Amino acid sequence: MRAVIACALGILLVGAPALAQAPGAPALKTEDDKTLYALGLLVSRSLTNFNLTEAELATVLAGVGDGVRKKEQKVDLQTYGPKVQALHAARVAASSEGEKKAGDAFLVKAAGEKGATKTPSGLVMTTVKPGTGASPAATDTVKVHYHGTLTDGTVFDSSVDRKEPATFPLNRVIPCWTEGVQKMKVGGKSRLVCPAALAYGDQGAPPKIKPGATLVFDVELIEIVKQ
Numbered sequence: 757m758r759a760v761i762a763c764a765l766g767i768l769l770v771g772a773p774a775l776a777q778a779p780g781a782p783a784l785k786t787e788d789d790k791t792l793y794a795l796g797l798l799v800s801r802s803l804t805n806f807n808l809t810e811a812e813l814a815t816v817l818a819g820v821g822d823g824v825r826k827k828e829q830k831v832d833l834q835t836y837g838p839k840v841q842a843l844h845a846a847r848v849a850a851s852s853e854g855e856k857k858a859g860d861a862f863l864v865k866a867a868g869e870k871g872a873t874k875t876p877s878g879l880v881m882t883t884v885k886p887g888t889g890a891s892p893a894a895t896d897t898v899k900v901h902y903h904g905t906l907t908d909g910t911v912f913d914s915s916v917d918r919k920e921p922a923t924f925p926l927n928r929v930i931p932c933w934t935e936g937v938q939k940m941k942v943g944g945k946s947r948l949v950c951p952a953a954l955a956y957g958d959q960g961a962p963p964k965i966k967p968g969a970t971l972v973f974d975v976e977l978i979e980i981v982k983q
Contacts, residue, residue, distance in 0.1 A: 800963070801962055801963050803816075804962040804963045805844060805847060805848050805851065805959075805960070805962055805967060806843070806844060806847050807847050807850075807851055848958060848959065848960075848967045849958070849967075851960075851966060851967045851968065852952070852958040852960075852966075852967035852968030853968065854968070855952065855960075855966050855967060855968035855969050855970070856951075856952055856968040856970075858907065858970075859907060859951060859952060859968065859969065859970030860951075860970075862907045862949070862970055863878070863880055863949060863951055863970060866880045866882075866949040866972075867880045867949075869882065871883060875935065877931070877935060877953075877954060878951040878953060878954060879932055879935055879936055879948060879949070879950060879951070879954055880948075880949035881936050881939060881946055881947070881948055881949070882946060882947045883940075883944065883945075883946050884944075884945040884946055884947055884974070885943075885944055885945040886941065886944050887940055887941030887942050887943035887944025887945075887977060888941060888942070888943050888944075889941050889942025889943050889944075889977075889980075890941065890942055890980060891938060891939065891940060891941050891942075892926055892937060892938055892940075892977070892980045893926070893938065894926050894927045894934055894938060895925070895926070895927055896925070896926055896980050896981070897923060897924065897925045897926070897980070897981040897983065898923070898924065898926055898937060898977060898978075898979065898980055898981060899921050899922070899923045899978045899979040899980075899981055900915070900921060900922055900923075900937070900975055900976060900977055900978055901915050901916050901921050901922075901975070901976040901978060902914065902915050902916070902922065902973050902974065902975045902976070903915075903916045903917070903973070903974040904971060904972070904973050905971070905972045905973075906965070906969060906970075906971065906972070907969075907970050907971075907972065910964075912964040912965055912971075913964075916974075921978055923981060926938065930950065930954060930955050930956065931953075931954040931955075932948055932950030932951075932954035932955055932971070932973070933948070933950075933973070933975075935954070936948040936950075936973075936975070937975065937977060940975070940977045941977065942977050942978070942979060942980060943977065943978075944976070944977055945974070945975065945976045945977075946974075946975050946977075947972065947973070947974050947975075948972070948973045948975060949970065949971075949972050950970065950971045950972070950973065951970055952967075952968045952969055952970060955969065955970070955971045956969065956971075
């Protein structure tokens, strides 16, 4: 995490003067403008889990501006630099707890739907279409189509939208998939509702998946790939 923050802040230092001085949204007239804007988007991913308010973001940019212009530092970096990690951990924990509470309510509702089964691990699984083929083992490689959403329906990843199935070993994906897809048969379709502990946990997968997020996957098992 420290390396990520250091890299992000280092990039911010490069782009800070333009950000601090620009009155309103940039025009993005040239390819360099667009590339620099993309750079800012990449940096934002490293800062997502801080859940900064507008006022806090302004404070961050003020520090960037003072640093890049070699102005007098308003705080001692040796004292407050190490506190960045603690702040990050606190913000992630707070965000995660809120997401988990909302996710728990969603899981209870999902488990109560017709045909749903809740496993001891907490996975809620519903068979949409029974398959007729074999079931994969955890060490198998599978070809699937999937559609992943947050509990509010926001799509964060979808092979269906890309119109290209995904192939991967079942023991190299999130635990929800390793468990759930093993319960399917080739040709079948299932819905997997994954609590955070079986997905991306307290860290999430920024920027699309928040810490502690419950995820929903609609999965079609196309094939067990022969090695």
